[in-house]
Amino acid sequence: MFNTTDEKLIEAIRGNDYISYNKLFERYYGRLCQYVYSLLMDKSDTEDVVQELFLNIWKNRERIEIKENVGGYLYRMAKHLALNHLRSKVHFNNLSEAQDQLSYEDNRVESEEFRVALYGCIDHLSDRCKEVLLLHRIKGLKQKEISEKLDISVKTIKNQIWTSLQRLKRCLELKGI
């Protein structure tokens, strides 16, 4: 899909190549935002965190050393920055509220690998399957509301969801999860 591997990009960035830096950005910005958003649930905070991540990469480009898979490194760095962001919020917001959020998030981020893989799989679902799944999961619509909105029967909705689950399961298996 891409001509240059992530590893080659990182190597070029270490050598001051701004174009490779831009390529890495294009490649990962959306996906990292997607992941960070699931931790912070705030769009503007999310973008701040991911932009900070990329600014750090350029600033420290000469010192970057990545011994693992580049994607894994970026997600781990994103998680780290996102958690820092939540911690720093403790000073500004209601203390207990932020702490609740933090402990809750800390438990959940353990599943980072699973989540990143799952999101990649959802990205590739057909539009219709995705629509039904997301209307239910994110918008919190009830089956009946979805059926009215999309003008399909409740039975069709169930079938669509089942199809989505099967595809996601297979996709995750392919990714070795």
Place this chain on the structure above:
Amino acid sequence: MEEQKQMKDYIIDYLLDGEDEKHLDPVLAEWLAEDESHRKEFDLYKKIWEESRHYTEPSAFDSDLAWEEVDRINRRRVYFRRYWKNILYVASGTAASLLVILALSFMGVFEKNSDTQVRMSAANGSRSEIVLPDGSMVKLNSGSEVIYAYDSKKKIREVDFQGEGFFDVSKSKAPFIIKTAGGLNVKVWGTSFNLQAYADDPIVQASLVEGCIELESGEEKLIMKPGEIAVFDKETNKIKQMKGVLSHSYGWLDNKLYMEDMPLSLVCRYLERWYDVKITVQPGLGENIRYNGVIQEETVTDVMDALSRLSNICYHVKGKHISITSK
């Protein structure tokens, strides 16, 4: 098959139930107890279901807009260090030109109708601005010198010029003539233009913003119209028009150097004047590496950083001496 279909419905129903009203149907519970693999499969569905709750499409985030922001901050970081330096520079520059203006108007009172000569220069690493006795204004780029004289008998304004300057010449019946080192004369009527005529450059370049100027060297002549750029080749003595963006030629007024397919050697000549440094380039490199883009003036090492980012070069600084080699 029939059984699988039923199981599917049980599973979906379980997932679709609201969080508070979840209950395990006995049929489903029995199926789960039947085999470890059933339990695993069911757990995976539950996990997918739970985790998909916070999914967003990556396209919900505007990558182009974000890049603009990141790029802007990266650039600002590069320039930040020289920012204070610039403010000080501007402040002292303003004070200096005020002094010059005061001094000249003072002189003017006593020397009316007699030959006045005014000399002003900007050394490498600095710039200056001067108001001539006739009210014309000249901004001098680094490494430039202007000598102005009014010949009261011939009633002409004569200027010896070397370097690069932006001229804003006041309207007057007395012609304003600039003589450059390469033998090119520029006749000026009330106008503004940029003139680049460094003694050690092979060409003289004029860019006319408004009004009218005439370039002349022996038989060669060219009357320029606003918006035009012309180049005089000292070697062949020819004057010809050139395509280009007018404002780029006086970008130095805003501390910018526009490079359009500009060889490294030429970039280095600019930098030597701007920063008063000496740059040596590894043989063969100077003409082969070419740049497109704009450099906003910074400390010289920041400029070198930018250049080595754009091309395959590295540099070493030793006092006022910089050497450039290929990576």
